[in-house]
Amino acid sequence: MTFLAIDVGNTRLKWALYDAHRPGAALLAHGAEFLDHIDRLAEGSWAQLPVPTKMLGCVVAGDAVKRRVQDQMELWDVPAQWVVSSAQEAGVVNGYDYPSRLGSDRWVAMIGARHHVLAKGPARPIVVVMVGTAVTVECIDTDGRFLGGLILPGHGIMLRALEAGTAGLHVPTGEVRLFPTNTSDALTSGGTYAIAGAVERMVQHVIAHCGAEPACVMTGGAGWKMAPSMTRPFELVDNLIFDGLLEIAARRFG
Numbered sequence: 164m165t166f167l168a169i170d171v172g173n174t175r176l177k178w179a180l181y182d183a184h185r186p187g188a189a190l191l192a193h194g195a196e197f198l199d200h201i202d203r204l205a206e207g208s209w210a211q212l213p214v215p216t217k218m219l220g221c222v223v224a225g226d227a228v229k230r231r232v233q234d235q236m237e238l239w240d241v242p243a244q245w246v247v248s249s250a251q252e253a254g255v256v257n258g259y260d261y262p263s264r265l266g267s268d269r270w271v272a273m274i275g276a277r278h279h280v281l282a283k284g285p286a287r288p289i290v291v292v293m294v295g296t297a298v299t300v301e302c303i304d305t306d307g308r309f310l311g312g313l314i315l316p317g318h319g320i321m322l323r324a325l326e327a328g329t330a331g332l333h334v335p336t337g338e339v340r341l342f343p344t345n346t347s348d349a350l351t352s353g354g355t356y357a358i359a360g361a362v363e364r365m366v367q368h369v370i371a372h373c374g375a376e377p378a379c380v381m382t383g384g385a386g387w388k389m390a391p392s393m394t395r396p397f398e399l400v401d402n403l404i405f406d407g408l409l410e411i412a413a414r415r416f417g
């Protein structure tokens with residue numbers, strides 16, 4: 164019983180093959196491909212892979228990209244199944260005005276985060292931060308209800324927007340500084356603290372609304388870069404999307 168989890172993001176596709184479709188399954192192989200390069204997965208990193216018996220994915224990149232991924236999966240017999248955000252799944256209730264309009268990456272990561280926190284102790288509110296091309300900051304209450312979340316430009320988009328929208332700014336990477344004294348540091352620090360500040364606001368909203376300190380979890384490729392600049396302790400979790408896909412798969416596939 165092998166299980167292939169796929170996260171098709173805004174910039175890259177990330178995949179992971181597990182030995183079973185349940186939380187805690189052993190990771191057999193994993194990889195990432197920029198969306199421009201996904202058409203060579205079948206003859207590349209998937210060619211020698213043990214054949215997956217089940218697959219579940221989430222995709223925010225649109226139908227054309229989804230079809231390109233499914234074309235690559237023709238290498239195997241396994242049906243492609245994609246998570247669509249719904250009113251509730253795997254113990255999380257969706258408070259979005261239109262639940263299906265919530266990005267499925269956000270939905271799946273929240274399901275991963277909820278079970279991650281429940282596995283460690285009693286239920287409590289959660290702030291889930293996903294740091295990638297875009298940044299999302301979600302709140303789940305003690306009962307597992309998604310109350311709402313923020314969408315911010317990711318660090319890269321912020322700096323490119325500044326470069327494109329100003330006359331004289333160019334963007335070599337700088338360092339995060341408390342008091343930046345050159346342009347590169349000013350830009351890098353501005354982007355980093357914009358994200359950290361938005362997260363801090365959400366934490367304050369959660370404390371005020373739920374009356375309890377939230378568990379703060381962070382995921383996404385650039386999470387480790389943000390972690391030192393946060394105002395509160397954050398637990399870095401490698402890939403909440405894969406964790407969420409394992410939780411959903413365990414319930415759907417039995």
Ligand SMILES: Nc1ncnc2c1ncn2[C@@H]1O[C@H](COP(=O)(O)OP(=O)(O)OP(=O)(O)O)[C@@H](O)[C@H]1O
Nearest residue numbers: 172173174175294295296317318319383384385388
């Ligand atoms: N110093 C930094 N601080 C915060 N974020 C950063 C930093 N450097 C890069 N990033 C962000 O991290 C992103 C890369 O993270 P990640 O690898 O998770 O994204 P991705 O897989 O390309 O995104 P997606 O999942 O949307 O396809 C970049 O797009 C950039 O916005």
Ligand SMILES: CC(C)(CO)[C@@H](O)C(=O)NCCC(=O)O
Nearest residue numbers: 223264265266267268269297314
């Ligand atoms: C916000 C992003 C871009 C984050 O990857 C993605 O989840 C998305 O496209 N969401 C759809 C809009 C929404 O979640 O409200």
Ligand SMILES: [K+]
Nearest residue numbers: 172173268295
């Ligand atoms: K993403």
